[in-house]
Structures are given as structure tokens and as C-alpha cells.
Amino acid sequence: MNKRWKWVVTGLLSFLLIGMTIFCYSVVSFHKGKKQSQAQVNTKKNETFTGDERPETGEITVLLIGDDGREDDDDGGRSDTLMVVNYDTSAKEPKVISIMRDVYVSIPDVGLDKINAAYAYGGAALTKDVLNDSFGLSINYYAAIDFKVFTQLIDDFFPEGVEIDAETALELDGVEIEPGEQIMDGNTVLQYARYRMDGEGDFGRVRRQQQVADSLIKQAKSGLPIARLPRLLGEAVGYVDTDLPYDVLLDVGTSFLFGTIKELQTLSIPVEGSWDFNDYTPSGSVLEIDEEKNRTAIEMFLTNGEVQ
Template identity: 55%
Template sequence: MKKSLKIMTIALLSILLVVVSAGCYAAISFQTAKEKSESKLSNKNKGFTGDEQTSDKELTVMIVGNDSRDDDEDQGRSDTLMVAHYDGKTKQPKLISIMRDSYVTFPDGGQDKINAAYAYGGAQMTKDVLKTNFDLPINYYVVMDFKEFSDIIDELYPKGVTIDSEKDINLDGVDILKGKQTLHGNSLLQYARFRMDEEGDFGRIRRQQQVMDALVAQSKDLIPIWELPQVAGKMVGKIDTNVPTSLLIDLAKDFLSGKVNPLKSLSVPVQGSWNFNDYTESGSVIEIDEQQNAEAIKNFMKDN
């Protein structure tokens, strides 16, 4: 009896040692990778105050894609604005894509394109505009530029991402042919950015959602889970975000498990809720019915 107890004690201690060692290895790997990456924390977003989570199983993250190239005449404006919602209980990811030229009301009562919010007041102003127009609560933010997106895709999906391209596309020296193919970081970025056709931003939003859908659907083919701490460290070092590291890793574990449901998407403005207008101080805009779109977002967020 004593011998059995001794064996059991040794076994439990061994398991505990393995768990502690794995935890230490993960923490060191994460921190080392983070320190080697260039920190992207922005003074512009340090004062961000997110809404409290209604549940520790649900979160809503505002994603801002910032085209910060020197030749961009609208430098500092958001090129892409999305809101991602994830319910950890139902394993349901959702994505709201908001067109950059949507003409919205700012907290001071003025109006402008929604992509101007980031230039005026960073992540906080963008969050406030989403709240003012759509009553949309935001817990956290992520801001990244084109290069960061491309690098992260190559880190997480080293074998590339399979996409069925809608059409032949050429943008920034990248040629993508119509049909099913595997795209890596920069090519996937150009596919998601393209809007130089008759559909403009409407087609681009659809392709961005197609890309996000592919990323979720193929997330089970991500890096091995033991590489997650190191890659997570690199990501946190490259992007500007206030999402807690522990939460990022927990989310990644869900997606790596392959048990996450297919992505549900919504484009704003919704059909029948907008008109073009060329006679504003902001130039050509998409005028929207704020109440109709707020209601559509509310119903989308409730639907499981």
C-alpha cells in the first residue's frame, strides 16, 4: 500500500513539474518574441477606454486597418474598419464590415466619413463614433498597417491561405488570377484591398469578408499549438492593441482546436439603407440611415 502511494505521489509530482515547466517555457517564449519585435504601442491610443464585457465568454474587438504610407493624401485615416465579435460559449465568430465612406455623425454633432474618425482621435474617437451611430459596444481595439497584416498572415499561415479569387486582379505589382489558389501574406492583402473596378468599396468589403471567412475556416491548419506563445509574442510586439495577452492566447486555442463555427458576416450600410451624395464638405460619401443600420447590427449580434 505504501509503495503504491509512493508511486502515485512521484507520478503526480512529475506531472506537476511538466505542467510548471511548460508554463514557464510558454511565458519565456512569449516574452522573448515580444521583446525582439518592434513595439507598436501608439501614444495616440494610450487613453482608450473600452466598454466592459457583459460576459467573460464574449468580447467585441474593433479592428482598424491603417494605410500609413507616405504618399497617402489621407494619411492617418482608417483604410479598413471592422468589428469582430466572438462568443466563447457557442464558439461563434461574427464580423461587421463598415464602408470607409459611410457619412456618419460624430460625438460633437458634426458629420464626416467614418474613416476620418481615426485621424481625428485615434481608436477612442472611432469607438465613440460607432457608439453614437450604431449603439455598438466595443471592449478592445486592434490597429495594424498593411505590412503588419502581411507579416502576421505569413507567421500564422506559413503554408498560405486558400482563396477562390472572384476575378483577375492587379494591385501594387501583385497579379492574382481568377480561380482557386493559395495566397501568402502580401498577395492576400492585395486581394482584400482591391477596389479599382465598378463595384468600388462594395466589392472590396465582400472580398475582405471572404478573406476573413477563409482565415477562420482554415484556422485549424495554423501553426502547431506549442509554437503559439512565440508567435503570439511576435504579434503583440507588431500591432497596437489593448487585448490582454492571456485572452489572445485563449482565443487562439479555440481556433486551433478546429471547433469554431463558420464566420457570420454583416456589411454596413445594409441593403436599402444608403444613397450616394457628392455634395458634402467631405466630397463623395455614402449617406446612411443610422437607425436602420443600428437595428440591423443589433439583430445580427443577437442572432446565434
């Protein structure tokens, strides 16, 4: 073997060795982080979930559920936040659909109720069925996160805090926020995203949640240390009740953090002109919606990012 080929072989072996070392480090760090955090997660509520088959286009659709963890109050374990996250792995397009908790829908084997009640009746599986039936949304995976865990994740991923341009002054659960740009810790971010005691109710809250999501994505791309990423992802999986496979998480996470992705696009349901308030239902105050109009808006949004 001449010197040239010796250098080629040596280079390839070195490259493979480095790659295997990085891979092994990533896997070990991921599982170490997952083991450290997963004992805190209760997966029983969603153990019957079966996702819809993924399309060949490369799109991934995840049902994201925020749970305040209270089972003994009037909400009885209902979802406090409901989002559908769509990511096109080919086009690198992230999209988020926020669905307001008071939307009045038909829940299989239950009847008419607020959409957030589906989680109390049947977890992520029943919530998926409602999204299938009412809005034609195909859901591949789910992720349910407790609010206490959310604050921990924010503090772990962003130990220096998250920069948020607060749109208004508010106070919730002992946290006071003034308007303007500021650095928030996990609990402050949570209260900012949860607040709905102003005149806008859920409409304002959903807008702030989308603002927070956009800020987290942008700051994650610019501020997360590469060496700590596998362990952080492992912690996230351990903290969150989800059926997202490791390879999907790694692929999407790497794309988000190191690839060139497009700006986050958002949609709120119900869309403008498609709903009415109704205070005289067995479920209390609800948003009665035109399901066909919202279904069409979702289809257009997922197809081209626009809603007429």
C-alpha cells in the same frame, strides 16, 4: 504510504511539472516573440483608448483597424479598413461586422464626415465613440495594424502561403491576381483584400476581406504548429497596436485553434436598402445611411446571427 498512493502522488507531480514546463515555455516564447517585433509599432495614436466594460455573458468585442501607414496623403492617417470582431466565449461563435469607409456619420466635436476620418481625428478612442453613438456597438478592446505589418504576420504564420479562391482578376500596387484557387503570400493577400477599383467599390472589397478572414481562421486551425504558437502570438502582439490582455489572447487563441468553434458569421454595414450615394458633401462621395435600420440589423446579428 502504500504503492498505490505513491503512484498517484508521482503521477500528479509529473503532471504538474509538465504543465509548469509548458506554461513557462509558452510565456518565455510569447515575450521573446513580442520583444522581437514590438519596436516597430507606434502606440501613441491610441494611448487614450478606454474600452467599454465587458458583459457577464462572456462576449468579447474588438475594434479592428487597418491602417495603410500613410500620414501625408489625402487620407491623412484615416482607417483604411474598419471591422468589429465579436466572439462569444461560451457559445464559441465568431462574428465580424465590416463597416464601409465612406459611411457618413456624425463625429463628436467634428461634425459630419466619413467614418474612416474618425481615426485621423482621434484614433481608436474617437472611432469607438462613433460606433457607440451611431450603431450602439459596445467595444471592449482595439487592435490597429499597419498594412506592412499585416503582410509580415501572414508570412510568419503561414510560411507556405494562404489558399484563397480569388473571385476575380485584379491588379493593385504591382500585384496581378487571376481568378481561381491559388496560394498567396502576405502581400498578395493584402492587395486582394484592399482592391476596390471595380464597379462594386467598397462593397466588393468588404466581401473579399471577409473571405480572407474566413480562410485565415480555417487554415490557422489546421496548419499552425503547436510548438511555435506562443512565439507567433507574441510576435502578433508585438506587431499590432492593441490593448488586448495576454490572458484574453491566450484564452481566445487556444479556443480558436484547438476548440470546436462555429463557422464565422459576417455582416456588412450599411445593410441592403439602408443607404444612398451622395456626391455633394464637403467630404466628397459618401454613403448616407439609415442609422436606425443599421443599428437594428447589428443588434439582430449579434443576438441570433440573422438579419431580416
